Amino acid sequence: MAALLGDEGVGRVRVRKKDFCHMEKQAAGGGRALNVLQGLELHTAVFSPDEQKAIVACVLDLQDQGRRGLLKERTYSEPRKWMRGKGRATIQFGCCYNYATDKARNPPGIIRDAAHGAVDPLPPLLSAMVRRLVLWRVLPPSCVPDSCIVNIYDKDDCIPPHVDSRDFLRPFCTASFLAECAILFGKELRVLGPGEFAGAASISLPLGSVLVLKGNGADVAKHCVPAVPEKRISITFRKMDPAKVPFGFRPDPLLQKLAPLPLPTLPEVRPAMALASVADHPQRQQKNGGGAGEQIQSTAQQQAPPLNPAAAGQRITGGGGGGGGSVPFCLSADEFPALGASPAGGRRGRR
Incomplete structure (x- = not known):
């Protein structure tokens, strides 16, 4: 695990875009316009192609365990695919989030009673992913995730419009694997049909990227994933509100007292x-x-x-000693496409 997700390479991570903007008028406040995408950050090259393969293999192995009943009762769920857009498989670790009132009459939200919401803890590889996100400055050390939900999409699966529950703190993030897809944002998202949605803003999620949600992008705008054209995996990491943590929850010792690594000199x-x-x-x-x-x-x-290499489209190489070598750190202008634009050819995966 340590060899797969080592600490080296913090300079490889790039903030592809963090100034997303889409103004929408608010019903409250006299119709004042508000940037509903404020707070979104798209980080690319967080996981290399080889690391992506290992993470996908781990997820598919966990899915196999879930299908064979080897995981705790509420960890794995795979509804019957009775129509387009329905039947996305999910794997929850750290806590069980109830999307609707269940048979035991537990309301929507994190189930605190282990008797009704027993799930497995974060697997070691997923804990290593969380550790990287904090050490590599994708997430702040003040909000280290202690739970996650893995979404396994088959062709035509989707996620309907929603705002993530306040049972989870901000920021939270989602990592993308197997296939690039678009995520839609907007104060109001329209349902056009099974798995078909329309929204004000569309953001493409490259392979190995991590989208961080906070501010208006997490709490004002809804988001959704329309029916995907091919198999895809996403892993969403979130920190539970301390008042909502399940009874008997044990924090992961690998995720305590984390601090960001220094940036390349x-x-x-x-x-x-x-x-x-x-x-x-x-x-x-x-x-x-x-x-x-x-x-x-x-x-x-x-x-x-x-003096401003980012504006000049140059790349800064890591200075000083060590075995880091040259790592791309600043971005050229073409790394900031318009909302919904696909990345330039040949810029996926490791930079």
Whole structure:
């Protein structure tokens, strides 16, 4: 597990986009417009292609265990597929969230009584995923997830419009595997038919990416996943409200006292040295008939990297010693597509 999801590579994670914006008028507050997507963050390259394969294999093995009755009663659920969009398989760890009043008359929400909501704890690999999310600064150490729900979609399965329960704290996040898909957001989402929805904003979720939800994006806008065109797996990690934690719940010792890893050291920029080197060689100032000021400016531009490399579309390499090597850290302009746009070709998986 440690070898699969090691701590190295924090610089590989990229915030693909965190300034999502869609203004919608609110009924309250005199019709004031509000950015319903505020708080959303899409992080890419969180899990490499090889790691994705291992995670998918783990999930499919857990599904097999669930089908054979080897998991606790409320851990695995696979409704009968009686119509398009119905029958998505789910695996819950850490707690059992009741989506509707059940046969035992437990209301919607986290079931605190273990007699009615017994589920398995987070498997080691999923705990390792949580650990990475915190160490790699995708999630804050103040909100370390202690539960998750795995959604296994077959072709045409979906998730209807909803806002995640306040039984779970913000932020929470969802990781995507097997197939890229779109997630819709909006204060109001329309149901057009079985598995078909319409919304104001669509965000494409690349493989190995993690979408973080907080702010208006988690609490004002609803979200849904329309019927998927092919098999897909998503894993949503959430931290339970302490007042809603099941009785007898035992925190995972691997997820205690986590702290983010330091970011890669940026290379030191010394434009003054470039200027001095030109001044020390007066003969260069007159080469090709150029003036001293022109030659100094040209040489400095060639030798000194821009102070804002992100705006220039460059990549910063990790400095200092260690075995990290060069890792992409800043993004070029094409890494910020419009809402709903698919990623540029060849930019999936490991950067």
